[in-house]
Amino acid sequence: xxxxxxxxxxxxxxxxxxxxxxxxxxxxxxxxxxxxxxxxxxxxxxxxxxxxxxxxxxxxxxxxxxxxxxxxxxxxxxxxxxxxxxxxxxxxxxxxxxxxxxxxxxxxxxxxxxxxxxxxxxxxxxxxxxxxxxxxxxxxxxxxxxxxxxxxxxxxxxxxxxxxxxxxxxxxxxxxxxxxxxxxxxxxxxxxxxxxxxxxxxxxxxxxxxxxxxxxxxxxxxxxxxxxxxxxxxxxxxxxxxxxxxxxxxxxxxxxxxxxxxxxxxxxxxxxxxxxxxxxxxxxxxxxxxxxxxxxxxxxxxxxxxxxxxxxxxxxxxxxxxxxxxxxxxxxxxxxxxxxx
Numbered sequence: 001x002x003x004x005x006x007x008x009x010x011x012x013x014x015x016x017x018x019x020x021x022x023x024x025x026x027x028x029x030x031x032x033x034x035x036x037x038x039x040x041x042x043x044x045x046x047x048x049x050x051x052x053x054x055x056x057x058x059x060x061x062x063x064x065x066x067x068x069x070x071x072x073x074x075x076x077x078x079x080x081x082x083x084x085x086x087x088x089x090x091x092x093x094x095x096x097x098x099x100x101x102x103x104x105x106x107x108x109x110x111x112x113x114x115x116x117x118x119x120x121x122x123x124x125x126x127x128x129x130x131x132x133x134x135x136x137x138x139x140x141x142x143x144x145x146x147x148x149x150x151x152x153x154x155x156x157x158x159x160x161x162x163x164x165x166x167x168x169x170x171x172x173x174x175x176x177x178x179x180x181x182x183x184x185x186x187x188x189x190x191x192x193x194x195x196x197x198x199x200x201x202x203x204x205x206x207x208x209x210x211x212x213x214x215x216x217x218x219x220x221x222x223x224x225x226x227x228x229x230x231x232x233x234x235x236x237x238x239x240x241x242x243x244x245x246x247x248x249x250x251x252x253x254x255x256x257x258x259x260x261x262x263x264x265x266x267x268x269x270x271x272x273x274x275x276x277x278x279x280x281x282x283x284x285x286x287x288x289x290x291x292x293x294x295x296x297x298x299x300x301x302x303x304x305x306x307x308x309x310x311x312x313x314x315x316x317x318x319x320x321x322x323x324x325x326x327x328x329x330x331x332x333x334x335x336x337x338x339x340x341x
Contacts, residue, residue, distance in 0.1 A: 005249050008070065008176060009273060010262035011058050013050045017266050018058055022065050026277045028256050029068030029101065030058065038089040040081065041072035056096045063097035070101040074125035079108040087116050101146055104128075107139070114143040121146045126178050126258075129190060133162035140170055148176045148258060152186045154238035157318040160253040176256040177248065179240040179276065182292030184233065185322070232334040234304065236317075236324070239289040241306060242275045244314040282307045285337075308337045 006028035009021055021027050033041035035052045062069045071093070078086065086109065093099050101121040102113060105128050113122060123146035124130045124139055131150035139147065153159050154177055167173045183190055228234075240248070240257060248254045259272055272288050275281035281288060285304040310316070310333060320327055 003249065003252060003255070005245055005254055005257050007273070007276060008068075008256050008258040010260065010264070010269065011050075012262050012264055012266065012269055013054065014266040014269075015054065015058050015061065017270060019061060020270075021273055021277075022062070022067055024277055027067055029070045030062050031070035031072055031103065031258075032058065032262070033072045034089060038085075040075040040078060040086070042074075043076050059093065059097040059099070068100040069097065070103055070123065071099040072103045072125075073109075074103050074105040074127055076105050076127065078104065078106040083109065083112050087112065090117060090120070103148065107142065107144075110143055121174070123148055123176070126150060126181065131156075132159060133166055136163055136166060140166075140173065145170075145172050146174045146176065148178060150190075151178055151181045151183060151238045154178075154240055155185060155236075155318050155322075157251070157253075158321075160251070160318075164252055174255045175253070176258050177240060177254045178258045178260065179245075180260050180272065180289040181239070182290050183237065185236050185238050230331065230334070231302070231338055232330040234291060235334055235337065236330050237289070237291065239285075241285065241309065241314070242279050242281045242288070243306075243309075243311075245276065245279050247314045247318075302338045302340060305337050305339050308339075309333065310336075 006026055008029045008031055009018070009027055011018055011030050011032040018030055022030075032055065033039045035050070035055055059069050061067075071090070073086070075081075090099065090102070090113070099120060101123050102117075103123045103125050104110065104113075105125040107128070110122055113120065122144045124144055126148045129150040130136055130139060130147055131153040136147055136149075147163075149163070153163075163175060167175060245257055248257070257276065259269075259276055261269075264272070268287075275288055283306060285306040288306075313333065316329060320329065324330070
């Protein structure tokens with residue numbers, strides 16, 4: 001029997017949108033950041049936009065409906081924050097429903113959370129880049145039981161099959177795939193994306209004798225420095241189209257699919273949720289899976305027609321082994337799916 005994938009969705013401050021989504025029966029969990037000083041969801045800034053009362057309300061709504069509550073604490077380095085403060089913050093959340101999962105990027109805080117809150121699932125952030133079965137195995141040993149895999153593995157059926165086999169022997173393990181992250185496959189810069197805004201504050205130390213900032217555009221929090229060669233690079237990005245969800249269901253590669261982003265407006269986020277819940281979308285795929293590279297600025301004249309993708313696109317691209325020098329499939333598909341506005 002095929003286990004139907006359900007979705008991890010963001011709370012963007014609109015509790016009515018969350019209520020609507022939960023009532024579809026397709027939401028496994030809602031993820032959100034903390035409030036104020038307890039927002040460890042990003043490396044460089046506090047982006048929480050809602051009050052503690054709002055957070056309590058969304059947690060209670062989810063708890064009452066039997067939906068998971070996932071607190072984002074995926075700042076790259078948490079170990080040098082106040083561990084006591086982190087634990088106290090989690091404890092306060094228990095007073096009104098609590099969280100079922102905590103997402104982290106820093107493995108050094110795992111033992112502290114597991115010791116204090118053994119009932120909470122610890123999930124790897126996508127920014128931890130867990131993209132091989134060996135990495136999953138090592139994380140499992142230290143007490144991590146839920147895995148939001150690195151996006152590059154979305155297009156690696158061989159590795160997903162290995163992780164699936166490991167999961168069978170690890171009771172309680174859960175696997176999640178991020179559908180619409182903007183980054184590129186095996187991106188060289190991915191390990192530093194979350195730090196770029198913070199690194200840009202050190203410009204004074206990077207000035208040469210002509211007062212020129214040497215790193216220039218390579219440190220930019222709004223886009224990746226990945227060097228595009230042609231249009232096909234955009235469809236080599238390891239996004240999951242709404243139609244592709246069935247592929248991961250049929251092969252048992254994931255328990256959940258995560259939808260980004262929590263900074264979206266409600267109209268944009270609802271459009272994304274409707275597309276993935278319905279496993280179908282007609283229109284510009286860039287609206288669901290925006291690019292984090294230079295592409296949107298340089299090629300605004302193009303749209304990416306989702307309905308024109310070949311039906312077996314995900315089957316082909318997840319088993320190709322990234323042998324792009326010998327294969328021109330993505331280049332051929334790009335000629336078909338890109339259209340002028």
